[in-house]
Amino acid sequence: MPIHEKSLIRPENLVTHEHLEIEGVDVSGHWSTFINTRAVSDYNEQMQEEIAALPGGEYIHRCWQCGSCTNACTVNAINPDFNPRYWIYLIRMGYESELLRDKDIIWQCVSCNKCTYACPRDVFPEGVMKATAHWLELKGHTEKKPSMVFDETFSEQVFATGKIEDGRVLREFFARTKQSLFQDWLIAMVRSLLMRLPVTLMMKLGLATVFHPRTRGWSKAQAAIDEYVHEREAAARKALRLDVQGAE
């Protein structure tokens, strides 16, 4: 297994002069390479506390930066910029502006829990990824990411009826993210299936989309869950020093 390290030198900070002579010595090209100073002055000292206040972020303080999470990470294998170890470092140091450089990929964590499995300090990095994605959204740094729209579409259905119907989640998700339901690959898949399915089963599946499955007597559970969700939302906003209405 390779060690996944992160260079703190950014390509745009490497400066070389194609033609340069200093005191009669030709230092053209890489001989003149120097690195622009990188100074961070805008520490957010609250950042770790804020993320720890969100569900999943509770144990971020335990991290000792071993890098096992990044080494095991599914998404890191596809995109080396996806680096949980590094983000935890930034959060703990309060490097907010540095974290924001990666704000549009943090939500891509697929919750495979390879990091949580590998972590020797029980940081639960998977939870930290979710808390960080929420934090970015609550702070107004990012818009709602597709996965969050999906989580909400799904959860709202569970909270309202006790059950979900996957076709309905799919349709609503595509509608909320303004995508067409008629994606080529979906059509091809459904078409090949329709050729083989018995009519009775197709009718049954069709009916499930008309009569939504639900858990009987769920309304009291729904009310209890809704109350809890609102409480938690208010607590999160308070921890992040946002007012309850949503404006900063």
Added chain:
Amino acid sequence: MSGKYKDVAYYPGCALEGTGHAYNRSTKEVGKALGLKITELKNWNCCGAMEVKNVDPKLQTYLSARNLSIAEEMGYKTVMAPCNGCYHNLKKAEYDLAHDQNSREVTDRLSRKAGHKTYEAGKVETIHALDWIKEEIGEEGLKARVKNSLNGLKIANYYGCMYTRPRHIFPEKDQGPGSESTSKPHFMDDLLAAAGAENVDYPLKTACCGGAHTLSDSDTSTKLVLNLLTTAEACGADVIATECPTCHTGLEMHQARAEKVFGRKTKVKILYFTQLLGMALGLSARKVGVQENFSDSMDLLRERGLY
């Protein structure tokens, strides 16, 4: 054969009533063929899958606690869940309720307000459909019942994420010989080998299919699935055996998507392990819902005399 799991409560979950209905059907048929009784949890609710925990993990704990309390009330000591997501969430709730005071408080409070009995850790054991057959019937028992051997069908066994990770919620795993392993799970391999399959050495048994973002980040999922499919083919597998409806549907969907969107065609077939076991036990392909899969394996099965 222990007798412990001869009569258990059954939690199918939402996916098995929707896209995973072939898994539901084949699990029930296999249970019947093996003489195991399952009784569906009355008026169960969704476990929250991979989504509710992102709103708040404690709500997910409550959702599973409600299901466990139903099993308890029905007088069952064991609940069997074939879906990795359901299985994982029930296990996670069990762990959190035993170890985290705050989770207990939230569950007690929500249960009270919802008007049902709360659930206390330790009352009901959660098992996967794999544990159910492996512990109750075992390889020898299965061998004795095979009517139509899988006859060397080459299978890559794919377990996904939720069956083994994170390890702390599965205290019965990694307990030495006979127990399941979280790094190299083998229960499905064992059962399919007993049914006559030839398991290939598949290195991605517990890799991720991107199921959590199968629709919201489709390109990532397609890449992950394509890797699973091409590796299975490189290992010589004809079939990928699955034990989770989310993985199964993810593999099927992104196999189609990889072909349409990335122009990468793969021909390995995808079947639930219960469908494979069912056919080995002499049930027809139709009976275990093979025609309901998106992945069309009919020709392969016909060729192997299984259809």
